[in-house]
Amino acid sequence: MIELEGLTKRYGEKLAVNNLTCTVRPGMVTGFLGPNGAGKSTTMRMMLGLDRPTAGDVRIDGKHYDHLKDPLTYIGALLDAKAMHGGRSAFNHLLCLAQSNGIPKRRVAEVLDTVGLTAVAKKKAKGFSLGMGQRLGIAGALLGDPRILMFDEPVNGLDPEGIHWIRNLMKSLAAQGRTVFVSSHLMSEMALTADHLVVIGQGRLLADTSMSDFIERNSRSYIRIRSPQRERLLDVLHEAGVTVVESGSGALEVDGGKPEQIGELAAQHQIVLHELSPQQASLEEAFMQLTAESVEYHAHADTPHEPPQEPSPARQHWGDGWNRS
Amino acid sequence: MSTPQPPMPQTAAPDWQAAAPGSPYPTYTSPIPVVRTHLGHAISSEWTKIRSVRSTMWTLGVFVLLVVGIGLATAALVAANQAEDSLTGQNPLSFGVFGLLLGSMCIITLGVLTTASEYGTGMIRTTMTACPSRARVLTAKAIVFFAVAFTVTFASVLLVALADVAMLKGAKDPSGGDWLKGTFGISFYIALLGLLSLVVGSIIRHSAGAVTIMIGLVLAPLVIALFMFSSALEKVRQALFDYSIPNQLGAFYSNSLSDTGPTGWDPVWIALGVTAVAFAGAVALLQKRDV
Numbered sequence: 001m002i003e004l005e006g007l008t009k010r011y012g013e014k015l016a017v018n019n020l021t022c023t024v025r026p027g028m029v030t031g032f033l034g035p036n037g038a039g040k041s042t043t044m045r046m047m048l049g050l051d052r053p054t055a056g057d058v059r060i061d062g063k064h065y066d067h068l069k070d071p072l073t074y075i076g077a078l079l080d081a082k083a084m085h086g087g088r089s090a091f092n093h094l095l096c097l098a099q100s101n102g103i104p105k106r107r108v109a110e111v112l113d114t115v116g117l118t119a120v121a122k123k124k125a126k127g128f129s130l131g132m133g134q135r136l137g138i139a140g141a142l143l144g145d146p147r148i149l150m151f152d153e154p155v156n157g158l159d160p161e162g163i164h165w166i167r168n169l170m171k172s173l174a175a176q177g178r179t180v181f182v183s184s185h186l187m188s189e190m191a192l193t194a195d196h197l198v199v200i201g202q203g204r205l206l207a208d209t210s211m212s213d214f215i216e217r218n219s220r221s222y223i224r225i226r227s228p229q230r231e232r233l234l235d236v237l238h239e240a241g242v243t244v245v246e247s248g249s250g251a252l253e254v255d256g257g258k259p260e261q262i263g264e265l266a267a268q269h270q271i272v273l274h275e276l277s278p279q280q281a282s283l284e285e286a287f288m289q290l291t292a293e294s295v296e297y298h299a300h301a302d303t304p305h306e307p308p309q310e311p312s313p314a315r316q317h318w319g320d321g322w323n324r325s
Numbered sequence: 326m327s328t329p330q331p332p333m334p335q336t337a338a339p340d341w342q343a344a345a346p347g348s349p350y351p352t353y354t355s356p357i358p359v360v361r362t363h364l365g366h367a368i369s370s371e372w373t374k375i376r377s378v379r380s381t382m383w384t385l386g387v388f389v390l391l392v393v394g395i396g397l398a399t400a401a402l403v404a405a406n407q408a409e410d411s412l413t414g415q416n417p418l419s420f421g422v423f424g425l426l427l428g429s430m431c432i433i434t435l436g437v438l439t440t441a442s443e444y445g446t447g448m449i450r451t452t453m454t455a456c457p458s459r460a461r462v463l464t465a466k467a468i469v470f471f472a473v474a475f476t477v478t479f480a481s482v483l484l485v486a487l488a489d490v491a492m493l494k495g496a497k498d499p500s501g502g503d504w505l506k507g508t509f510g511i512s513f514y515i516a517l518l519g520l521l522s523l524v525v526g527s528i529i530r531h532s533a534g535a536v537t538i539m540i541g542l543v544l545a546p547l548v549i550a551l552f553m554f555s556s557a558l559e560k561v562r563q564a565l566f567d568y569s570i571p572n573q574l575g576a577f578y579s580n581s582l583s584d585t586g587p588t589g590w591d592p593v594w595i596a597l598g599v600t601a602v603a604f605a606g607a608v609a610l611l612q613k614r615d616v
Contacts, residue, residue, distance in 0.1 A: 001352070026352040049457050050450055051615040061352075066457035069361045077454055083447040085378060092377035100370035100455045102360030140451065145355040177353040 001026055001179060002047060002148065006056035009042050009203075016042045018203035019056070024181045026147070029174045031194030031211070032183040033287065035295045039203040040183040041079070044152050048077055060148065072101040076141030077150040081133035081157065086126025090117055090136050093125060094143060103144050111139040116165075130157030138166070148179040155189055167193045187287035191215070201291040218286035223259050225252045226275035227266070236269050237262070251275070367456050367465035375469055380438050385473075388431035389481050395424030396485030404492045417496035418507035419578035421485040426571055428481075429515055430540060432474050436522030437535040439470050444530040450616055459611040463527060467604070470523050475516035483508050503578075510593060511577040517596040518543075518570070524603040528610055543570045568595070 002024040009017040017039040024030045034040050045051040047058050049065035060068065060075060068074050084093050094108040112118045115135040120128070125136060134157050141149055151170070155163050170193050174180045184190050190197065190211070197214050199207040207214070224247070227233045233252065237244050242262070245253050254262060259276050266273050360366070375381050399420045403412075440463070443449040456462050486508050490499065499507065522539045529535040550565035566572055567586025573595070576587050587595060 045450075045615070048454050050453055068457065070359050071362075071457055072455055073355060073357060073359055075454075079450055079454070080447065083451045085374075085442065085446045085448045087378045087380065088374070089377065092373060096370045096373040096377070097451065097455050099373055100366050100452075101362055102366050103357060107357065145357045147353045147355065179352065 001061055002181065003059045003062075004043070004047075004056070005059075007043065007046060007053055007058060008055040009039070009046060009051060010054040015203050017046070017053075017200075020200065020203070020205055021056075022198050022205060022208050024179055024198075025196070026179040027174060027177050028195035029170050029180045029182060029193050030196045030198060031190035032181060032198050032200070033185065033187065033190055034183075034200040034206075035185055035291050037202075038200050038291070040185075040200065041152055042203075043200070044077070044079065044150060044181075044183065047150065048075070048079070070101055070144070072097065072103060072144035072146065074144070074146055075148040075150060076144055076146040077152075078134070078137040078141045078154055079152050081130055081137050084125050084133075084136065084140075087124055089122050089124055090128075090139075091121040093136065094139060097140055097143055101144055107143055107145070111142045114142060115139040131159055131162055134158055135162070138169075146178070149173055149181070151180075151182045153183055153185075155184070155186070163189075187284045188282070191283050199287070199290060201293065201295070206290055214286070215283065218281070218283060220255065220281045222279050222281070223254045223257050223262060224275060224277050224279050225254065225262060225273060226250070227252075227271055227273050229271045232269070233266065233271050233273075236265055236271065240265055253279075362456065364461055364465060367461050368468055370455070371465045371469040375439065375473060378442075380442070381435060381473075384431045384435040384438070385477050388428045388435075388477065391428040391431065392421070392424040392478075392481040393484055395427065396421045396481075397488055399423055400485070400489045400492045404494075407493075407495060410495060412493055412495035413497070415493075415496045416499055416503055416507065416578045417489040417493040418486045418499055418503060419575075420489050420493070421482060421507070421511075422574055422578065424485065425478075425482065425511065425515060426574060428478075429518055429543065429570075432478065432515055432519035433522040433539045433543070434536055435474070436470060436519035437526035437532055437539065439466055439523050439526065441526035441530055441532040441535050445532055453616045459616075460608050463524075463604075463608060463611060466527075467520055467523060471516050471520050474519040475512055478515045479508065479512040482512050506577045506579075506590070510590065511574065514574070514577065514592055514596055517593070517600055521596070521600045521603055524600065524607045527607045528603070547571055 004020050004022050004024075007017055007020040008015070020039075020043060032040055032043070042051060046053050047060070047065065058065070065071065065075070088096075090112065091108060094111065095105065097103075098105060098108055109118070109121075112121050115138050117132065117135055117139065120132070125133065128136065134154065138151070138154065141151065149170075151166075154166050154170075158166060170180050170182060174195070182190075182193065194211050196210050197207060198205070225233070230250070230252070234244060237252075237254070242254055242257055242265075245255070247253050259278055263273070263276055266276075403420060443452060452462060453459060456465075486504070490496075518539075522535065525538055526532065526535040529538065546565040546569040550562045550569065553559075553562040553565070563585065573587055573592035576589070576592050579588070
């Protein structure tokens with residue numbers, strides 16, 4: 001269990017992490033989500049005692065990280081794949097970590113086998129691909145067989161097989177009763193692995209919710225309709241008691257209706273339809289909606305003078321209400 | 326798909342305090358025995374680190390080559406060209422100093438790399454996660470590095486000293502004190518110079534910067550003093566000469582560039598004092614700064 005209380009980190013003028021309070025519980029995978037620069041890595045570094053918080057507190061099962069007598073058997077962390085000396089072999093890298101915590105030498109071979117690096121154990125880490133470096137980092141995290149595991153962007157650089165493997169690994173670690181805390185900026189990835197979600201943007205907590213709640217609130221299905229006889233269609237649908245919202249591009253959207261019903265209604269009134277399609281809003285969209293205000297590094301389109309595009313009013317009602325809890 | 330290990334029964338490791346029944350934090354229990362870590366663990370970890378990178382072999386290899394190579398070559402040259410009685414009263418061990426002066430650059434580089442390279446590679450974050458006590462990490466690095474540097478220097482210096490005594494028949498017979506200072510003393514001094522470099526590496530956190538500072542420290546006073554012609558600066562010039570590191574090396578053979586300045590074991594005390602102060606500063610900075 002990791003408890004964050006009012007955690008704050010300031011770099012000069014910039015608040016990297018702003019009064020963050022949440023709890024990471026054992027027995028499940030907790031996804032830590034936020035756009036680039038949201039403060040995810042800073043938060044993780046503070047959890048590991050690498051950065052000192054400006055204010056607030058992080059406690060690991062009630063203790064500060066630097067008061068842990070056997071940190072690696074308590075917490076295993078993958079921070080970044082290249083946090084190792086490139087000139088050292090994979091085996092020696094893990095060996096020096098094991099020795100620093102009095103972990104038996106045999107564990108080195110065991111975790112190398114777990115992550116599938118046994119064949120390159122004697123090779124220097126600088127020859128490793130990003131994915132292999134990531135696996136070595138994961139091996140380091142597993143070394144002490146810890147009760148808490150932290151992974152910062154673990155799927156970075158992994159091939160599809162590797163991604164599948166790490167997903168299952170995280171789930172099985174959580175199923176053994178461990179605390180698994182994993183950061184990502186990919187909602188779709190989290191949807192497949194995480195049981196609980198902590199979302200931050202610009203250092204502030206945006207959401208602390210279970211994954212199933214998040215999906216329930218945000219996976220909105222609707223029907224998109226386009227018609228040249230838009231006004232007539234609106235009247236007809238209104239008479240039939242169907243709630244319609246107008247989306248920005250001139251199309252109409254109906255929440256929760258059946259396409260058959262609308263198609264038949266249109267046929268009865270001889271309205272021409274150009275499109276009638278069931279749509280499913282992705283979790284990725286929901287996540288972007290949630291963090292839209294707090295995205296720090298926007299990519300800009302070719303026309304820099306255009307004012308930033310407001311989210312369409314039709315979209316706004318379903319993305320903003322769910323984080324009130 | 327592979328799992329790290331089969332799920333273990335909860336009774337496998339009863340030594341988990343927090344996992345005891347009634348604990349507020351029920352969680353996974355590892356079958357791996359839990360060890361309370363201490364400085365010994367950090368030392369064995371640092372020993373693995375220093376022996377498992379190639380830069381250690383390179384810097385120490387070049388060091389031995391320089392010290393032994395230049396030491397033996399000097400002795401052979403002097404032995405071949407000495408005039409009758411020209412070495413009378415001279416300490417034969419003193420001919421080892423040329424190789425050591427050059428070789429010290431290698432020890433400085435290795436010392437800096439021991440700390441600064443971890444910042445360059447990002448390894449430091451892994452190190453500090455594995456051992457949250459930052460002072461313990463620096464202490465372990467200092468102990469391991471000092472032991473390695475001293476051992477290698479002492480072996481090389483001893484070899485050259487034995488060759489000097491054997492080859493230079495005309496020189497005086499070194500006394501016990503001469504032997505102690507000319508082998509143990511100077512090796513201790515060189516290792517301290519390396520230790521200071523290690524500490525500077527930890528403060529600067531940048532290999533090239535720290536090496537430059539240390540080489541400047543070794544050479545600059547002597548070079549600056551060479552160009553101080555004004556008589557008004559005579560005292561400064563003399564002090565720079567006296568306390569320049571090459572001159573302090575000479576003190577171990579009782580033949581300095583000047584008559585004033587450190588003599589006997591003075592250089593060791595000076596180096597010990599400077600290194601201790603720098604070490605305390607480095608620990609304070611480590612505690613204060615983010616990794």
